[in-house]
Amino acid sequence: xxxxxxxxxxxxxxxxxxxxxxxxxxxxxxxxxxxxxxxxxxxxxxxxxxxxxxxxxxxxxxxxxxxxxxxxxxxxxxxxxxxxxxxxxxxxxxxxxxxxxxxxxxxxxxxxxxxxxxxxxxxxxxxxxxxxxxxxxxxxxxxxxxxxxxxxxxxxxxxxxxxxxxxxxxxxxxxxxxxxxxxxxxxxxxxxxxxxxxxxxxxxxxxxxxxxxxxxxxxxxxxxxxxxxxxxxxxxxxxxxxxxxxxxxxxxxxxxxxxxxxxxxxxxxxxxxxxxxxxxxxxxxxxxxxxxxxxxxxxxxxxxxxxxxxxxxxxxxxxxxxxxxxxxxxxxxxxxxxxxxxxxxxxxxxxxxxxxxxxxxxxxxxxxxxxxxxxxxxxxxxxxxxxxxxxxxxxxxxxxxxxxxxxxxxxxxxxxxxxxxxxxxxxxxxxxxxxxxxxxxxxxxxxxxxxxxxxxxxxxxxxxxxxxxxxxxxxxxxxxxxxxxxxxx
Numbered sequence: 001x002x003x004x005x006x007x008x009x010x011x012x013x014x015x016x017x018x019x020x021x022x023x024x025x026x027x028x029x030x031x032x033x034x035x036x037x038x039x040x041x042x043x044x045x046x047x048x049x050x051x052x053x054x055x056x057x058x059x060x061x062x063x064x065x066x067x068x069x070x071x072x073x074x075x076x077x078x079x080x081x082x083x084x085x086x087x088x089x090x091x092x093x094x095x096x097x098x099x100x101x102x103x104x105x106x107x108x109x110x111x112x113x114x115x116x117x118x119x120x121x122x123x124x125x126x127x128x129x130x131x132x133x134x135x136x137x138x139x140x141x142x143x144x145x146x147x148x149x150x151x152x153x154x155x156x157x158x159x160x161x162x163x164x165x166x167x168x169x170x171x172x173x174x175x176x177x178x179x180x181x182x183x184x185x186x187x188x189x190x191x192x193x194x195x196x197x198x199x200x201x202x203x204x205x206x207x208x209x210x211x212x213x214x215x216x217x218x219x220x221x222x223x224x225x226x227x228x229x230x231x232x233x234x235x236x237x238x239x240x241x242x243x244x245x246x247x248x249x250x251x252x253x254x255x256x257x258x259x260x261x262x263x264x265x266x267x268x269x270x271x272x273x274x275x276x277x278x279x280x281x282x283x284x285x286x287x288x289x290x291x292x293x294x295x296x297x298x299x300x301x302x303x304x305x306x307x308x309x310x311x312x313x314x315x316x317x318x319x320x321x322x323x324x325x326x327x328x329x330x331x332x333x334x335x336x337x338x339x340x341x342x343x344x345x346x347x348x349x350x351x352x353x354x355x356x357x358x359x360x361x362x363x364x365x366x367x368x369x370x371x372x373x374x375x376x377x378x379x380x381x382x383x384x385x386x387x388x389x390x391x392x393x394x395x396x397x398x399x400x401x402x403x404x405x406x407x408x409x410x411x412x413x414x415x416x417x418x419x420x421x422x423x424x425x426x427x428x429x430x431x432x433x434x435x436x437x438x439x440x441x442x443x444x445x446x447x448x449x450x451x452x453x454x455x456x457x458x459x460x461x462x463x464x465x466x467x468x469x470x471x472x473x474x475x476x477x478x479x480x481x482x483x484x485x486x487x488x489x
Contacts, residue, residue, distance in 0.1 A: 018311045021157045028206040029149040032142055033162055035101070035202045037169035039138060042108075042192035044173030044299075045180070046115070046131075048292040051257040053185055057409035057429045058261075058284070061185055063119060064429060067258070067407050071399015073125050074254055075392045077132045082388035084136035085381040086230075092141040093378055098208040100141035105200055107134030109193045116189035140381045145209045147368045155368060159361040160310025164303055171299035174292035175278070229378070234481055239385045241477055242363060244470030245326045246390030247397075248333060248463045249360075252298065252352060254391075255398045255406075255459075259337055260291040262408035263447065263456060266342025284432070284443035289342060297346050301353040309357045318366040319478040323471050325359025328352075330467030337460040340451060370485070394463075405459040408432065411450045 053062050055070040065073075092100040111131025118124045150158040176195075180188040229235060260266075266289040270280055281290040313321045329352045336348025364383050371379030403410060412431035416422035416438060426434050436446050450456075 031206040033165040040169030042196040044170040045176045067403040068399040074395035078391035081132035082384040085384040097141040097145040104138035112193035116186040156314040160307045163361045167299040167302040241473035242386035243389035246387045247394035248467035325355040326471040329355025334464040406456040
């Protein structure tokens, strides 16, 4: 080779532009993204409003379970939805991605129908678990198919595009829910069952994708491979550290909706922007931004920015992006609940969203890159383990903490007991009305009194602390695995 040719070979190829990278992604990749978008549209159509339906004391047609009961339901939901994929991922690799997805869609429809028709604690909980089981089977099949379309070079932008389209579904879910529960609560679940059924047709739009690697053996061999990988120190440590992140992360969807309805005052924003009824909710404290629209600021920012952020950090080590994201998300969660200000809450949610864009897609990206051939679905199943551990324990912890520190109806009963005026037999659903009558307060003044007396914002401190601890853990992990991984991992 001549000196000129050698010098030319030594010059790295220019980095391909964002648009060029997106155009090079195959058609099957985009069809899979549309399927995930439909699934998330239906899922978040339920998920953003179900904390209110289950446990909000002043929701007239709600179930009126306690916050601790809500936490127990979410714990079981978490264990099923994010625990089952640890095993179903290997079965998706072995028996086919399309078959796995088709079965999951049918199960999810059954779950939505049960949730629409059941109001008792255990019958409704079973409906939630059926939905969770269908979701658990769906994810590894779809993600395993997705990974076969990506390479190490385009995986960062691929997962960014995937996360953007997922959040389009998530963004459309809240207005869908807002419209449907304006008709009735059962209509929310029926409507989501119809939407998720659209994925039966989407299965016809692309050929099935082979898992690659050696695919043989029965149920016990698949289970053995699953457990064999879990005892690897690197994988086990990553799962444990990320569990803390997901414990903190899920409070945005499990606890913040109730917190917004109970405490946050967004009426100044409604008046300043003259928001139409589509975005608002009538409450005893006045016209507020509907909590599902405030939470939707998360999906909105992700849709706008996640592909660009993924492109921006494509050359950063994946674990470093995760570290930075966890720290920013922890700060955002604390900021969202630090005051009663609606503007501060929205800004906190946006800050949280920046952290999510840096960390959550990169976790899937990281596991996909280190997954051996033939075990992509299995490793995407492992991606659910941190969520299973963190969400399950966080649900129980969050339910107990919110019951004692944040539930406005419970704090109203506590104030009445401590300051007189509590009569025997006052129900939780009537607590705020009784407090207002006893001390001659309107709803806004009664809420401010309870805030100043009991400081419910402090309930966010332990969750933010857990997030910070996870970011420190991932920093230590990044130094430890540097010797095992290539620089571009």
